[in-house]
Amino acid sequence: MHEMSLMSGMFEIAADALNGLPVKKVNTITLSVGVLSNALPDALEYAFYALAENTIFECAKLIIIKAGFTVKCYECGSEFSAYEFPIICPTCLKASYAIVGGDEVYIESIDYEEEKCQE
């Protein structure tokens, strides 16, 4: 369950991003989760709703976008996307590569409702 610690880091960053904004409530948080992150969407969701309780995130919805990973071929230098192993370069058919990213748990955006000014 490392999803729990990832999610508590997520809330830390999200709260930071919203700091100083007139937020009444948060509606959605959109995460992009790489397939190499070993973070399961179900477990992330569970952690999200458990940790959101009694915070401004309480009624928010979590949207998870599954992201693949980018591969750079050592042989021909081309870049391509992959989702699983084994990896073979579609251009030169060699299997000699570096994996660039794909392990991220990335907060893309937060949608929120504004606190109305009271004059």
Place this chain on the structure above:
Amino acid sequence: MPRINVNKDVKDLNRQQAEKNREIFLENAVFTINIIGSPGAGKTTLLENILPILAKKYRICVIEGDLETDNDAERIRKANIQAVQINTNGGCHLDAFMIAKELKALDLANKDLLIIENVGNLVCPTGFDLGEDMRIVVMSIAEGDDKPKKYPVAVVNTDAIVLTKTDLLPYIDADIEKMRKTIFEIKPEIKLFETKKASSIYEANELIAHIEKSINTKSR
């Protein structure tokens, strides 16, 4: 409805601390190894066997990660090597912050090698950089020859794999050739080592030589 674009990786929190740890290791000229593997793969046994040999050349300290008990730290101390124990109380992995807390107690200025034995788990620890110079995944052949294929992230995110308990091959249904092949399919440049206990002697000479070579390359 207002939207704020955050564009931040949650893993950066750990990554930034890992970089700080890496700087501390560099300042103190300490080579650090993070050892990852399932419970029972043979991580502590590997250390019990290779550390006394490495200790002839290097000043070593060990951080042991476990959910409960300090059994593993005790096993390492029996070999006269300094060991501290982190109990995660249910947590499935070590992170860079937990390591940072332990560093003061280790007297790194007078050490050459720090070994971190992660919590027994082939999934969660693979996503957390601790600031190490080298990562070693320990897999026993008794776990089954499909494990590299089932846990590709563990293979991708490591420098070396040690296949342990190869002396059990005659007694179990595991195809070690298949394991080797899958590992190289996932990560062609990986270093692969095999260990066994033959007539009560633990054989890990190639692994020890590789660790020594890596330490010497860094300190040069």
